[in-house]
Amino acid sequence: MRTTPPVTTASGIPVADNQNSITAGPRGPVLMQDFHLIEKLQHFNRERIPERVVHAKGSGAHGTFTVTHDITPYTKAKLFSHVGKTTETFHRFSTVGGERGSADTERDPRGFAMRFYTEEGNWDLVGNNTPMFFIKDAIKFPDFIHTQKRDPQTNLKSPTMMWDFWSQAPESLHQVTMLFSSRGTPDGYRHMHGFGSHTFSLVNDAGERTFVKWHFRTGQGIKNLEAHDAVRLAGEDPDYAQRDLFNAIATGNFPKWEVSVQLATEAELAAWEQRTGWNPFDVTKVWPHADFPRRPVGMIELNRNPANYHAEVEQVAFSPANVVPGLGYSPDKMLQGRLFAYHDAQLYRVGTNHQHLPVNAPKCPFHHQQRDGAMVADNGGAAQNYATVQAAGSRPQGFGHGDAGWALDGAAGRFDGRGREDDYTQAGNLFRLLSADEQDKLTSNIAGAMAGIAVDIQRLQLGHFTEADAKYGADVKRKLGL
Numbered sequence: 001m002r003t004t005p006p007v008t009t010a011s012g013i014p015v016a017d018n019q020n021s022i023t024a025g026p027r028g029p030v031l032m033q034d035f036h037l038i039e040k041l042q043h044f045n046r047e048r049i050p051e052r053v054v055h056a057k058g059s060g061a062h063g064t065f066t067v068t069h070d071i072t073p074y075t076k077a078k079l080f081s082h083v084g085k086t087t088e089t090f091h092r093f094s095t096v097g098g099e100r101g102s103a104d105t106e107r108d109p110r111g112f113a114m115r116f117y118t119e120e121g122n123w124d125l126v127g128n129n130t131p132m133f134f135i136k137d138a139i140k141f142p143d144f145i146h147t148q149k150r151d152p153q154t155n156l157k158s159p160t161m162m163w164d165f166w167s168q169a170p171e172s173l174h175q176v177t178m179l180f181s182s183r184g185t186p187d188g189y190r191h192m193h194g195f196g197s198h199t200f201s202l203v204n205d206a207g208e209r210t211f212v213k214w215h216f217r218t219g220q221g222i223k224n225l226e227a228h229d230a231v232r233l234a235g236e237d238p239d240y241a242q243r244d245l246f247n248a249i250a251t252g253n254f255p256k257w258e259v260s261v262q263l264a265t266e267a268e269l270a271a272w273e274q275r276t277g278w279n280p281f282d283v284t285k286v287w288p289h290a291d292f293p294r295r296p297v298g299m300i301e302l303n304r305n306p307a308n309y310h311a312e313v314e315q316v317a318f319s320p321a322n323v324v325p326g327l328g329y330s331p332d333k334m335l336q337g338r339l340f341a342y343h344d345a346q347l348y349r350v351g352t353n354h355q356h357l358p359v360n361a362p363k364c365p366f367h368h369q370q371r372d373g374a375m376v377a378d379n380g381g382a383a384q385n386y387a388t389v390q391a392a393g394s395r396p397q398g399f400g401h402g403d404a405g406w407a408l409d410g411a412a413g414r415f416d417g418r419g420r421e422d423d424y425t426q427a428g429n430l431f432r433l434l435s436a437d438e439q440d441k442l443t444s445n446i447a448g449a450m451a452g453i454a455v456d457i458q459r460l461q462l463g464h465f466t467e468a469d470a471k472y473g474a475d476v477k478r479k480l481g482l
């Protein structure tokens with residue numbers, strides 16, 4: 001039997017009896033003056049915070065990042081300053097479409113979010129286990145996600161909504177191909193790669209920018225679940241991935257990922273775009289490794305389980321906007337939308353002062369004039385709560401300074417790329433990369449998911465498969481019985 005210290009109220013007042021309410025006589029009624037009972041019921045009623053609007057089901061762990069290779073010619077970010085340097089990290093893996101209690105083994109991309117507590121502030125890299133994404137403009141994100149969630153009337157997941165959206169957004173085909181391959185049902189979180197997905201920047205001491213794609217290669221090897229096992233486990237052990245990650249770390253079997261980068265200058269990307277026709281800042285595309293080889297940078301090890309799930313994993317608030325000096329964004333339209341969305345979501349989901357929570361607070365000194373609001377933990381004490389022009393000064397190497405920026409051209413407007421951008425070649429390349437057995441699983445998974453939806457949606461989507469690769473289209477068509 002567990003022994004626990006005697007119970008107090010939240011204000012620390014010892015409670016005489018935590019099992020019997022104060023009543024008028026042995027049969028009641030209950031008296032208002034049982035403040036302990038009332039406080040206990042009140043707090044219980046407020047235990048839940050809103051779940052994440054996406055990526056609601058997840059698992060987290062603490063870890064360390066160690067530099068193994070020098071990239072100081074490309075970035076001045078201090079976490080990369082010398083080989084052997086280590087930085088504390090926090091990670092959260094997730095599924096995307098399901099609710100907080102949904103099954104870990106659903107066919108879905110997996111979130112791969114990382115926080116690096118650097119001496120220059122928190123760097124968050126909020127990626128997925130896929131190097132590309134379904135759409136390339138944030139304006140489509142709420143619509144896309146609605147198709148992955150529940151029908152407004154039936155409250156059921158709807159393959160019709162999903163394929164209706166995908167069939168009219170052929171830029172999704174590349175990731176749809178990955179999603180319905182075996183990579184769509186990874187065997188827990190330890191056996192998958194991670195990707196920053198977007199193009200980001202590195203900036204060196206001289207202010208020179210190099211564009212970068214981040215890669216995280218699993219040290220445990222890729223392992224996927226067979227589609228039928230994923231379905232079975234969803235019933236038998238819906239928390240399969242949480243259990244696997246927690247137990248691995250608890251028994252000292254620390255999972256690792258090799259961190260690597262693909263690098264390119266603006267001029268190299270311009271030449272590549274000229275040759276391939278692909279926009280290097282389009283998140284529905286990858287940079288082929290033959291054109292931009294991966295270079296090793298470091299190693300991540302997850303080595304400490306959270307002491308408390310809610311405090312750490314549920315309340316952690318990652319934002320792609322959090323980059324430290326020496327790291328930066330790119331013109332990627334989707335990334336630009338994400339720079340707004342996360343902090344905004346967390347102001348609602350966790351609260352105005354979510355950055356005060358231990359898992360979110362930087363572990364370096366910080367000075368800003370944001371004050372007050374609900375649930376303040378550290379309100380700056382007696383420090384001045386306003387900035388003056390003179391005192392604020394400027395930091396030439398700080399956020400938003402110290403690099404040459406990137407070139408922009410064209411008039412402001414809404415640009416519709418439909419019919420002018422190549423949505424098919426990379427999706428076809430991915431299909432052709434798969435073994436015959438993997439192609440067979442892919443087309444069977446797709447046919448299974450598309451069965452029963454309206455034939456006009458099926459035909460529209462079949463056109464996309466065929467455009468990517470004739471065999472891809474023909475196999476799905478045959479399996480659909482069309």
Ligand code: HEM
Binds near residue numbers: 053127138335349
């Ligand atoms: C414009 C497109 C997108 C928007 C508007 C968006 C928005 C959001 C929002 C609001 C959250 C919940 C944040 C929170 O409550 O803490 C979230 C979570 C997440 N998103 Fe996105 N997202 C977008 C695209 C992407 C892409 C392209 C990726 C991956 C490359 C991604 C990866 C994630 C991950 C991993 C999480 C979970 C973070 C965690 O574990 O706490 N999202 N997204």
